[in-house]
Amino acid sequence: ITDIHNSFIEAGADVIQTNTFGGNRIKLSKYNLGNNVENINRAAVINAKNAAVSGAKIALSVGPTGKILEPWGQFSFDEAVAVFTEQICVALLEAPDLIIIETMTQLAEARAALLAARSLTDIPIVTTMAFENNGRTTFGTSPKAAAIALRAMGADLAGVNCVGDIGVISGIVKEMTSALGMPVIAQPNAGNPHFRGGQTFFPSTPETFATDCEKLSELGAGFLGGCCGTTP
Numbered sequence: 001i002t003d004i005h006n007s008f009i010e011a012g013a014d015v016i017q018t019n020t021f022g023g024n025r026i027k028l029s030k031y032n033l034g035n036n037v038e039n040i041n042r043a044a045v046i047n048a049k050n051a052a053v054s055g056a057k058i059a060l061s062v063g064p065t066g067k068i069l070e071p072w073g074q075f076s077f078d079e080a081v082a083v084f085t086e087q088i089c090v091a092l093l094e095a096p097d098l099i100i101i102e103t104m105t106q107l108a109e110a111r112a113a114l115l116a117a118r119s120l121t122d123i124p125i126v127t128t129m130a131f132e133n134n135g136r137t138t139f140g141t142s143p144k145a146a147a148i149a150l151r152a153m154g155a156d157l158a159g160v161n162c163v164g165d166i167g168v169i170s171g172i173v174k175e176m177t178s179a180l181g182m183p184v185i186a187q188p189n190a191g192n193p194h195f196r197g198g199q200t201f202f203p204s205t206p207e208t209f210a211t212d213c214e215k216l217s218e219l220g221a222g223f224l225g226g227c228c229g230t231t232p
Helices: 002-010 025-029 034-054 077-094 107-120 143-152 166-180 206-219
Strands: 015-017 057-062 098-104 125-130 157-161 184-187 194-196 199-201 221-224
Touching: 002 015, 002 034, 015 034, 025 034, 025 077, 034 057, 034 077, 057 077, 077 107, 098 107, 107 125, 107 143, 125 143, 125 184, 143 157, 143 166, 157 166, 157 221, 166 184, 166 206, 206 221
Parallel strands: 015 057, 057 098, 098 125, 125 157, 157 184, 184 221
Antiparallel strands: 194 199
16 A cells, blocks of 8 residues: 555655545445454554655545435434544544545535544545536535535535546536635546446546646646546
8 A cells, every 4th residue: 555655656646645435434344344443544544654755745535435314315414423533533643634525425425524524623624526427416416516515614625526527527627616716626537437348447548637637727726636547
């Protein structure tokens, strides 16, 4: 894991994310690791720190639980807050530089994670939503509504990740930037995935991805990264 972090730093990354996207109790329970939340999250921050001796910043990655919150599902808002509080609390013991709450499709779940994080720390918090190709989240939230809500809940930086279509993510970045009057973060996928021979293939090359990121920067993305299909 530390070698992977190093490869991104060597490629020029200013921020690396911990290997904790699925580090909450709900996700870990699928692998009979629900009781290892503290060990896994603390070790992940340490792994990133071992790579970041050159000065790269470490972002604690917090992903969704995979549960559908009320009223659409059976998982309550308070339960979500408790799950995120557990993960973030133990990871903070190893002092990451910031927190990134990412790939959220339910605004309520993003709010739960933000509430948990803000109750525990004053370090910067980044929150990104994932959108479908219709420009809305799976549960119908618009980029404007998401950006305004996330900032109001205490996110220092809001934005979008996990979108492969440059046209779609460009529109999302433009709408979020306009709504907030400030730069946003964009972490696109390496294009829309295709399946070949039973494997997932992402079509973007480093050159086309860089060109796409330049476009996003011109539209108001002040912070750029990569999501699915991206490599050092």
